Amino acid sequence: MNTVATAPRILPSSSQRISPEKFAHVVLKTANFDAVISWYATVLQARVAFRSDFIAFLTYDDEHHRVAVINAPNSPAPDEAAAGVHHIAYTYADLGALLSTYRRLKASGIEPARCINHGPTTSMYYRDPDGLRVELQIDNFSMAEANAYFTSADFAANPIGVVFDPEDLIREYEAGRAYEELVRRPPLPPGKTPTDMRAEIPRFFGA
Numbered sequence: 001m002n003t004v005a006t007a008p009r010i011l012p013s014s015s016q017r018i019s020p021e022k023f024a025h026v027v028l029k030t031a032n033f034d035a036v037i038s039w040y041a042t043v044l045q046a047r048v049a050f051r052s053d054f055i056a057f058l059t060y061d062d063e064h065h066r067v068a069v070i071n072a073p074n075s076p077a078p079d080e081a082a083a084g085v086h087h088i089a090y091t092y093a094d095l096g097a098l099l100s101t102y103r104r105l106k107a108s109g110i111e112p113a114r115c116i117n118h119g120p121t122t123s124m125y126y127r128d129p130d131g132l133r134v135e136l137q138i139d140n141f142s143m144a145e146a147n148a149y150f151t152s153a154d155f156a157a158n159p160i161g162v163v164f165d166p167e168d169l170i171r172e173y174e175a176g177r178a179y180e181e182l183v184r185r186p187p188l189p190p191g192k193t194p195t196d197m198r199a200e201i202p203r204f205f206g207a
Contacts, residue, residue: 025066026088028132033071035129040067042108043126043134044090078130087125087133095122095182098138099173102166112136113200115169118161119154119185120146125200140183154185160194162186 012018030036037056040046046060046067057065092098102112102124112124113133123137141149149155162185173182188194 024063025068027068027070028128028130029070029072029075030130031073031075031077032129033069033073036069039110039128040069043105043110043128043136078132080131085132087135089123089135089137091121092136092138095138095169095173095179098122098124098136099166099170101136103170112166114163114198115166116161116163116197117183117185119158120149122164122183123161124166138183140185158188158194158197160197162188163197163199 028036033056037048037051037058040058041048044058044060044067046058048056049059049065050057054071056069056071058067058069059065092101105111105126110126112126114125116123116125117140120139120141121137122140123135126134126136128134139146164186169182188197
């Protein structure tokens with residue numbers, strides 16, 4: 001038998017900081033197999049790379065899969081009060097891409113439960129067929145600016161953000177308002193607190 005000689009290898013030191021190279025995928029378990037597959041394919045404009053009676057793999061880029069869905073027909077409905085994953089998030093290239101996605105999804109009957117400018121991000125939170133929150137967002141700052149903002153007095157006073165109406169934002173975007181103004185977090189509405197901004201209702205103002 002032929003063997004190929006190789007040079008000795010040394011593992012990195014256990015004291016060396018080694019972080020993941022990327023976040024690869026999320027795996028969901030559901031009793032609503034068809035609905036969940038269809039929802040993520042629609043929201044993420046993903047294709048089904050593989051599907052069987054047990055599992056499906058979806059991808060929206062060159063990764064073999066970004067979302068996997070396990071068919072668990074007898075699983076109980078998710079418990080909103082239980083500990084676990086609160087939401088998963090996807091970042092878009094810019095505000096135009098995010099607003100266009102909002103408009104496309106709305107035409108398909110999929111609307112966000114909450115739209116909020118956190119400061120570092122402009123975000124829209126959706127609920128999948130099992131109620132899991134899925135955040136579609138953009139970064140409002142560079143990474144250096146975002147890191148600095150996390151240590152600012154403004155963020156300390158309101159670490160949640162300020163809700164917005166996506167239809168208003170689209171009108172201002174299409175009217176040509178300066179990009180920096182569109183993504184800048186506004187002050188809290190009069191009489192409202194950061195905790196009020198957590199409410200998941202389609203239209204916060206006027207409620």
